[in-house]
Amino acid sequence: MEINVSNSPFHEGEQYIQEKLGVRERMETFGQRVIRDHLPKQHREFYHQLSFLLAGHADSSGQVWASILCGEPGFISTLDEYRIQINTKPLPGDPLGNSLATGLQVGFLGIELPTRRRNRFSATLSETSETGFELTIDQTFGNCPQYIQSRNIKARADQPQIAIEKLTCFDEATIALIEQADTFFVASHSGESVAGQASGADVSHRGGKPGFVRIDDNRTLTIPDYLGNNHFNTLGNFQVNSAAGLLFIDFERGDVVSLTGHAEVLWQESDIEHFKGAERAWQFKVTRLVRMVGVLPFVFDFDNYAPTTEITGTWLAAEAQKKSQKKLHTWQDYRLVKVEQESLNVKAFYLSPVTGVKAAFEAGQFLTLKGNVGGQSLIRTYTLASSPHDEHYRIAIKREANGVFSNYMHNELAVGDIIQCKAPRGDFYIDPLEERPAILLAGGIGITPILSMVRHCILDITRTRHLRELYVFCSARTSQERSFYDELNQLAARSQGLMKVYWALTDPQGAQPGLDYQVHGRLDAEVLKAALRLDNYQVFICGPQSYMQSMYDMCLGLGIGDDNIFAEAFGPGAIVRAAIQSTQPAAKDAEQALITFEKSQVEQEWTPEQGTLLEFAEQHGLTPDFGCRNGSCGSCVVEKKAGNVNYRQQPQCDFDSDCEIVLCCARPAASDDGRLAEVTIDC
Numbered sequence: 001m002e003i004n005v006s007n008s009p010f011h012e013g014e015q016y017i018q019e020k021l022g023v024r025e026r027m028e029t030f031g032q033r034v035i036r037d038h039l040p041k042q043h044r045e046f047y048h049q050l051s052f053l054l055a056g057h058a059d060s061s062g063q064v065w066a067s068i069l070c071g072e073p074g075f076i077s078t079l080d081e082y083r084i085q086i087n088t089k090p091l092p093g094d095p096l097g098n099s100l101a102t103g104l105q106v107g108f109l110g111i112e113l114p115t116r117r118r119n120r121f122s123a124t125l126s127e128t129s130e131t132g133f134e135l136t137i138d139q140t141f142g143n144c145p146q147y148i149q150s151r152n153i154k155a156r157a158d159q160p161q162i163a164i165e166k167l168t169c170f171d172e173a174t175i176a177l178i179e180q181a182d183t184f185f186v187a188s189h190s191g192e193s194v195a196g197q198a199s200g201a202d203v204s205h206r207g208g209k210p211g212f213v214r215i216d217d218n219r220t221l222t223i224p225d226y227l228g229n230n231h232f233n234t235l236g237n238f239q240v241n242s243a244a245g246l247l248f249i250d251f252e253r254g255d256v257v258s259l260t261g262h263a264e265v266l267w268q269e270s271d272i273e274h275f276k277g278a279e280r281a282w283q284f285k286v287t288r289l290v291r292m293v294g295v296l297p298f299v300f301d302f303d304n305y306a307p308t309t310e311i312t313g314t315w316l317a318a319e320a321q322k323k324s325q326k327k328l329h330t331w332q333d334y335r336l337v338k339v340e341q342e343s344l345n346v347k348a349f350y351l352s353p354v355t356g357v358k359a360a361f362e363a364g365q366f367l368t369l370k371g372n373v374g375g376q377s378l379i380r381t382y383t384l385a386s387s388p389h390d391e392h393y394r395i396a397i398k399r400e401a402n403g404v405f406s407n408y409m410h411n412e413l414a415v416g417d418i419i420q421c422k423a424p425r426g427d428f429y430i431d432p433l434e435e436r437p438a439i440l441l442a443g444g445i446g447i448t449p450i451l452s453m454v455r456h457c458i459l460d461i462t463r464t465r466h467l468r469e470l471y472v473f474c475s476a477r478t479s480q481e482r483s484f485y486d487e488l489n490q491l492a493a494r495s496q497g498l499m500k501v502y503w504a505l506t507d508p509q510g511a512q513p514g515l516d517y518q519v520h521g522r523l524d525a526e527v528l529k530a531a532l533r534l535d536n537y538q539v540f541i542c543g544p545q546s547y548m549q550s551m552y553d554m555c556l557g558l559g560i561g562d563d564n565i566f567a568e569a570f571g572p573g574a575i576v577r578a579a580i581q582s583t584q585p586a587a588k589d590a591e592q593a594l595i596t597f598e599k600s601q602v603e604q605e606w607t608p609e610q611g612t613l614l615e616f617a618e619q620h621g622l623t624p625d626f627g628c629r630n631g632s633c634g635s636c637v638v639e640k641k642a643g644n645v646n647y648r649q650q651p652q653c654d655f656d657s658d659c660e661i662v663l664c665c666a667r668p669a670a671s672d673d674g675r676l677a678e679v680t681i682d683c
Contacts (some may be wrong), residue, residue, distance in 0.1 A: 007032070008028060008031070008032070009035035010027070010028070010031055010231070010236065012239075012240060013190065013235075013236035013237055013239030014236030014239075015028075016239055017232040017235050017236050017239060017265075018230065018236075021230075023230045026591070026592050027230050027231065029676045030592060030594065031231065034141055034142070034603060034604075034605065035140070036139070036140045036141065037082075037137060037138070037140075038081040038082050038137055039078055039081050039082075039084065039121065040601075041081075042601045043119050043121070043140060043142070044078040044081070046110060046112070047076045047084070047110050047119070048073070048078070049073050050076060050110050050112065051072065051153055051298065052068055052069060052153075052298075053068070053086070053109070053110055054066065054067070054069075054108065054109040054110075054111065054185050054203045054205075055067045055069055055096060055109075055187075055203060056106065056107040056108075056187025056188065056202055056203030057099055057104060057105065057107070057187070057189075058189040058201060059095055059098070059099045060099065063095075063260045063287070063288070064187050064188060064189050064201070064244050064245040064260060065095045065096060065187060065245040065258055065260050066185045066186060066203055066245040066246060067090055067091070067094050067187075068091065068185075068256060068296070069086060069088050069090065070088060070091070070297055070298070071087065075087045075132075076110075079134070081137075082136060082137050083126075083135070083136055084121075084123060084137065085133075085135075086135070087131050087132040088131075089131075089132065091256065091292055091296075092295055093162075093290055093292040094258065094290070094292065095258070095290065100125065100128050102125055102127065103125065104125040105122065105124055105125075105138070105189070105199075106125060106201050107187065107188075107189075107201035107202035107203045108120065108121050108122070108203065109143075109185065109204060111148065113151040113152070113153070113300070114151065114152055114153075114303065115145075115150075116145030116148040116306060117145060118142075118143045118145070118148065118205065119141070119143060120141055120142075120143060120203075120204070121139060121140040121141075122138045122140075122200045122201060122202060123135035123136055123137050123138055124138060124200075138200055139200070142603075143204075144229060144620075145621075146226070146227070146228065147206070147208060147226060147306050147309050148183075148205060149207055149304070149306060149309065150302075150303035150306070151251060151300040151301060151302055151303055152300065152301045153298050153299075153300055154298060154300070155298055156297065156298060156299050160254075160293070160294035161294060162293065162294045163291075163292075163294065164290065164292055165290070165291040165293070166288070166289070166291075167288070167289050167290075167291070168286075168287065168288055169218040169219050169286065170218045170219065170289070171218075177248050177257060178213050178215060178221070178248060179210070179211065179213075179215065180210050181210065181213055181248055182207060182209060182212070182305070182309070183206070183207045184206050184213070184246055184247060184249075185203055185204065185205055185206070185246070185247040186203065186234055186245070186246055186247075186263075187201065187202065187203045187244065187246075187247070188201070188203075188233070188234050188237035188238060188241070188243075188244050188245075188263070189237055189241055189243060190202075190237050190240055190241055191237075191240055191241035191243075202233045204233065206223065207309055208224065208226075208312050208314075209305070209309060209313070209314050211314030211316055212224060212313075213315075214315040216283075219261075219285055219286050220283060220284070220286075221246075221284045221285075221286075222266070222269070222281055222315070223281060223282055223283070223284065224272060224277070224280075224281050224312075225265075225280045225282060226277055226278060226308070226312060227277075227279060238263045238264065239265065242264060243260075244260070244261060244284060245259060246258070246259045246284060247259075251302070252300070253294075253299065254294060254295065254296035254298065254299045255291065255292065255294065255295070255296070256292045257289060257291045258292070260286070260287060260288050261284055261285045261286040261288070262284070262285050262287070263282055263285075264282060264283050265280065265281075265282045266280065266281045266282055266283055267280065269281040271318055271319070272318075274318040274319070274321040274322040274325065274360075275314075275315065275317075275318040276312055276317065276318070276321075277308075277313060278312070278313070311459075311460075320357040321359070324353075324355070324357040324358075325360075325423075331370060331420040332354070332355065332421060332422070332423070333353070333354040333355075333418050334351040334353050334354065334419055334420070335352050335353075335416065335417070335418055336349060336351060336413055336416065336417050336419065337350050337351065337352045337392060337415065338350040338415060339414075339415060342483040342484060343480060343482055343483040343485075344480045345399045345481065346397065346399070346483045347397060347399070347409070347410055348385065348394055348395070348483075349394070349396075349413070350392040350393070351367075351392060351394075351395070351421065352393070354418065358393065359423035359424065360388060361384065361388055361425075362388070362424075362426075363384075363388060363429055363449075363452040363453045363456030363457075364383070364384075364429035364449040364452055364453050364540070364568070365383070365384060365425055365452075366382060366384065366425070366426045367381065367383075367384055367393055367422070367423075368380075368381050368422040368425075369381070369382065369405075369419055369421050370420045370421070371405065371408055371409075371419055373404055373412075374404075378404065378405050378408075382395040382397060382448070383395070383448040383449040383452065383542070383568070384424055384448065384452050385448040386452060387452060387455035387459050387460075388456060389455075389459045389460065390455070390459075393421075393424070395448070396447075396448045397410065398444070398445040426568070428449060428542070428566060428567070429449075429453070430453040430456065430540060432456055432457045432466065432467075432468060433466055433468075433609065435608050435609060436468075436536050436538050436564075437470070437471065437537055437538075438453075438468055438470050438537065438538045438540060439471045439473070439528070439532070439538070439539045439540070439555075440454065440470060440471065440472045440473070440540045441473050441475075441523070441539065441541040441542070441543070441551045442474045442475065442542055442543060443475045443541075443542070443543020443547035443548070443551070444476060444477075444481075444547070445543075446541075446542035446544070446547070446548075447474055447482075447483055447484055447542075449540075449542050449568060450474070450540065450542055451487070451488065453540060454470060454491055454499065457470060457499075458491050458494055466611075467495060467496070467498050467499075467611060469498045470495070470498065470500070471499075471500050471531065472488065472492075472499065473502045473504065473523055473528070473531075474488065474502070474503050474504065475504040475505075475506075475523055475543070475547070476505060477505070477506050477507050478509050478511075479508065479509065479511040479516055479517065482505075496614075496615050496618065497612075497615075498611060498615070500531070502527070502531060503516070503518055503519070504517065504520075504521070504522065504523045504527070505520060506521055506522060508520060523551070523554075525554050525557060528554070528558060533650075535648060536564075537560055538564050538565075538566065539560055539564060539565045539566065540566050540567075541555075541565070541566070541568075542567070542568050545575070548567050549576065551567075552565055552567060552575045556578055562577055562578055588670055589608055589646050589648075589670065590668040590669060590671070591670065592605065592606070592676060592677070593605070593606040593607075593643075593668035593676065593677035593678065593679055594678045594679075595613065595668065595678075595680075596679070596680040596681070597620075598641055598680055598682055600622055600683060602620055602621075602622065604620055608667070611667075612664055612667055613645070613667065613668075613679070613681070614663035614664040614666075624636055624638065624663055636663040636664045637655045637661070637662050637663075638660065638661055638682055638683045639660060639661075639681065639682035640659055640660055640661045640681055640682075641681060642678060642680040643668065643669075643677065644668075644669040644677075644679070645666040645669055645679060646668075646669045647662070647665045647666060648665070648667065651665050661679075661681055663683075
């Protein structure tokens with residue numbers, strides 16, 4: 001694709017970062033569709049109902065500031081789709097008050113904290129009056145609700161005396177506010193305008209757990225950068241103009257602290273790899289700050305953290321994780337905190353490091369244990385059955401008749417006891433972000449890494465907004481001997497139809513076919529062919545050596561390439577591999593698409609990791625009707641207004657493919673001419 005830079009909605013700083021991170025072409029195509037030069041009707045209505053609006057600007061000396069403008073709902077009005085009127089004045093002490101003049105470029109963020117809805121626009125000031133000012137729209141676009149903490153606005157019960165304080169570094173009060181902050185706002189500016197390039201001011205939201213902003217000294221802050229919309233407006237501005245402004249709000253007291261200074265993206269920040277959820281970091285150095293005490297006409301009650309915030313970390317936790325990584329190959333004390341009977345001969349053991357710092361791991365890896373059994377030090381490895389997001393390590397151990405260590409764990413180790421472990425390791429793990437569907441084959445106690453992989457894929461969807469298609473086949477002798485039956489079925493129920501579980505029993509002993517299990521006997525190729533559609537799969541296998549070998553040979557016979565089959569034998573022995581290359585064709589889905597839900601007035605970018613159009617709709621807060629999630633019932637059939645879709649799983653319900661779409665199975669199809677795929681549906 002040849003990119004027309006002169007018509008780009010992104011300037012050179014944004015383009016540089018998009019290119020550096022491998023999203024340049026995709027974002028250019030998408031940006032030209034969703035970044036507008038006018039306010040859509042739903043945005044105009046949204047701003048009209050707000051009680052406050054965030055703003056970012058550069059003053060006459062080039063210093064950038066973030067501000068908050070307040071008023072009764074309706075103080076923001078649109079004269080038409082290109083002009084907006086703001087009928088309020090900046091807060092006392094706010095530097096914006098000295099900058100309002102014709103030609104000023106201002107970036108705005110409208111945010112509705114209770115619903116986590118937000119939209120942004122940039123504009124140029126065209127007229128001022130005694131009551132406010134008017135602006136002409138430059139750019140508008142919507143934002144997703146990630147990392148926004150829900151809060152409810154309320155009128156203040158008191159009318160405190162307003163005080164304005166000006167400083168050149170952080171004092172104790174400012175440090176205390178930043179240390180407890182779970183939200184702040186950052187303003188940036190692209191600097192001098194360049195002909196043919198997007199330019200101007202911007203203000204955006206940042207959220208995390210208290211402690212996500214690190215105070216390095218009395219002038220310097222370091223901030224993690226999480227997964228976002230890939231526009232990179234803020235970091236892109238930093239790339240061409242380091243001037244920046246931060247705004248911290250004391251939501252309970254109604255105080256505001258505005259900082260101006262300079263920011264830099266830390267591409268080589270080594271500590272960020274230990275910060276849960278962070279992709280990179282940036283640093284801010286303050287030159288001036290203004291504290292405005294008692295200026296807000298309202299305060300806020302905290303409601304809850306965003307789901308995306310819940311799975312992020314803090315700098316304190318990152319530092320502890322960094323220290324723990326240095327001890328990966330040393331024995332550490334772990335406390336047994338819980339034991340559960342999982343099946344007839346299997347118990348699950350929950351372990352927590354005495355230090356309180358759980359080393360990071362990949363789903364599917366194993367934990368090494370050392371115990372004093374009968375006066376002898378014995379070492380064993382057990383695959384983890386937990387997700388990296390879980391609070392504790394969990395292993396599942398089958399009691400063997402002559403198993404010295406397994407009997408020690410089952411009979412002698414009690415809750416509260418200490419056992420030594422080495423941090424998880426191993427090469428058998430899954431990538432939740434891989435686009436290809438996965439087949440997971442578990443024989444007996446080999447279910448443990450398979451469960452870890454499944455839990456990771458399901459629980460990580462909040463952060464990544466992506467869930468792999470998973471087909472899980474579990475084999476056991478009897479229903480009493482299978483482990484994690486209920487848990488796997490519950491995870492499948494949470495998967496929005498993208499995970500399917502099949503149970504095989506060689507000796508059902510009264511279990512009900514179709515209800516308690518799906519396969520009587522050993523798993524074979526016919527079962528897999530009946531359950532799976534034609535696709536390009538990765539396969540993960542774990543179990544006894546004979547099971548591993550038979551499953552491996554079966555997958556090769558189905559045409560799955562050796563390089564797409566990953567196996568870890570539970571116990572001694574390894575499979576004998578062949579070198580057969582996969583010839584399965586890849587599905588011809590779009591790599592990127594613009595999806596418009598006409599009734600709901602939602603227009604968003606789709607990428608393959610976001611799944612079917614039903615899953616995509618749900619991720620963006622919509623609630624279409626659905627029943628089966630596999631194309632059988634037809635409950636999710638909607639009218640197609642424009643565009644084309646593919647069906648990896650062909651729907652069995654009746655529908656007119658020319659003018660209808662089955663949402664639960666549909667994915668946007670690639671366009672024939674290489675342009676951005678577009679699908680419009682009546683939903």
